[in-house]
Amino acid sequence: MASTLNFTAYLIYLPIVIFLTWYVAHTLFKNSKVFMHDIFNGKTDIALATNKLFETGFYLINLGFAFWVMEITHGILDNRDMLETLSAKIGGYCISLGLMLFFNLYLFFRGRRKAKARFAPLSTVPKIEG
Numbered sequence: 245m246a247s248t249l250n251f252t253a254y255l256i257y258l259p260i261v262i263f264l265t266w267y268v269a270h271t272l273f274k275n276s277k278v279f280m281h282d283i284f285n286g287k288t289d290i291a292l293a294t295n296k297l298f299e300t301g302f303y304l305i306n307l308g309f310a311f312w313v314m315e316i317t318h319g320i321l322d323n324r325d326m327l328e329t330l331s332a333k334i335g336g337y338c339i340s341l342g343l344m345l346f347f348n349l350y351l352f353f354r355g356r357r358k359a360k361a362r363f364a365p366l367s368t369v370p371k372i373e374g
Contacts, residue, residue, distance in 0.1 A: 248319040249326045256330060261310040261337050265303065268341055272348060273299040279352040283359040298348065306344055310337055 273295055280291035313333065320326045 248321060249323070250316050250320050253316055253320055253326050253330055254314065256326075257314060257333055260334055262307070264334075264338065264341060265306045265310065268345055269299055269302050269306075272302070272345060276348070276352055279356055283352075283355040285359065298351075302344065302348065306341055309340060313337065 276298070277291065277295055280295045281288065284291040284294070313336065316329055316333075318329075320329055
């Protein structure tokens with residue numbers, strides 16, 4: 245039986261996707277605290293708790309997806325094949341991570357818009373003369 249480089253590919257793939265997930269989550273949720281404070285009208289406790297829940301969900305969904313698509317179904321016989329396989333796996337994961345990033349940003353902006361609409365003072369009715 246020929247030796248394959250599949251295990252080596254897994255050892256390269258896993259740290260890369262774990263680091264990418266951590267970096268995106270760290271950056272996103274460090275900066276989203278501002279949105280959460282705005283959405284929850286300055287209520288720090290609920291803003292931070294909600295931000296932490298979003299962060300936990302982000303990790304679970306993205307790492308779960310990374311582990312789910314990790315399987316390499318063919319034997320990797322040389323370095324070129326390993327590089328091509330890893331670039332397809334990691335590239336596809338980066339695209340899904342980017343989509344999740346933009347989906348979270350959409351949720352933050354939507355929440356902020358709804359919070360501003362809810363707390364906006366009612367406009368006065370214009371006086372009609374005549």
